[in-house]
Amino acid sequence: GENVEQHPSTLSVQEGDSAVIKCTYSDSASNYFPWYKQELGKRPQLIIDIRSNVGEKKDQRIAVTLNKTAKHFSLHITETQPEDSAVYFCAAQDAAGNKLTFGGGTRVLVKP
Amino acid sequence: NAGVMQNPRHLVRRRGQEARLRCSPMKGHSHVYWYRQLPEEGLKFMVYLQKENIIDESGMPKERFSAEFPKEGPSILRIQQVVRGDSAAYFCASSPRAGGGEQYFGPGTRLTVT
Numbered sequence: 001g002e003n004v005e006q007h008p009s010t011l012s013v014q015e016g017d018s019a020v021i022k023c024t025y026s027d028s029a030s031n032y033f034p035w036y037k038q039e040l041g042k043r044p045q046l047i048i049d050i051r052s053n054v055g056e057k058k059d060q061r062i063a064v065t066l067n068k069t070a071k072h073f074s075l076h077i078t079e080t081q082p083e084d085s086a087v088y089f090c091a092a093q094d095a096a097g098n099k100l101t102f103g104g105g106t107r108v109l110v111k112p
Numbered sequence: 113n114a115g116v117m118q119n120p121r122h123l124v125r126r127r128g129q130e131a132r133l134r135c136s137p138m139k140g141h142s143h144v145y146w147y148r149q150l151p152e153e154g155l156k157f158m159v160y161l162q163k164e165n166i167i168d169e170s171g172m173p174k175e176r177f178s179a180e181f182p183k184e185g186p187s188i189l190r191i192q193q194v195v196r197g198d199s200a201a202y203f204c205a206s207s208p209r210a211g212g213g214e215q216y217f218g219p220g221t222r223l224t225v226t
Binding site: 034036044049094096098102105108 | 155156167217219
């Protein structure tokens with residue numbers, strides 16, 4: 001089955017700096033890659049996603065890149081703000097669209 | 113447009129009791145997914161259901177766990193004879209279409225087994 005690895009597990013950045021989180025996946029048939037933000041005790045919130053026919057997608061301060069050949073994708077957050085502090089999860093969806101396989105999460109702390 | 117609803121938000125059960133978790137998908141969504149999140153860990157897929165059908169239950173433990181999504185009413189995740197290791201947050205997500213794409217999560221049910 002699919003295996004998703006996520007790094008780093010924790011990331012501390014100064015307000016205004018950029019944050020980058022990287023994920024790799026194992027199943028080359030996976031074709032949809034969402035990113036979720038989860039604040040303490042809250043639900044995972046979909047913040048951006050990318051499909052396998054696209055290499056990059058941007059939405060204001062966040063962007064995601066996908067390298068299908070290498071089977072890795074990354075989340076980039078620019079001009080970080082304290083409210084960006086949360087746990088971020090990457091995920092890969094199987095070709096049938098039945099389930100998401102999540103990475104282990106990255107705890108991001110933005111220091112003011 | 114109401115989001116995914118789950119209840120109860122918190123559930124405490126003694127070992128050996130049954131736990132019933134409910135999930136109402138977003139309006140217009142007929143695909144429901146259940147995930148489990150242990151403390152300080154990521155989410156693990158359990159089961160995918162459409163109305164009256166279990167599509168993929170590859171993540172469900174073989175015993176004590178069952179799920180349904182009846183024609184009318186919410187999806188139910190049922191855990192019989194709970195054990196301490198069942199303590200976790202259980203999230204459901206819904207999607208408007210088959211074949212993959214966005215999944216929107218509910219607020220979760222935090223199950224504590226004492």
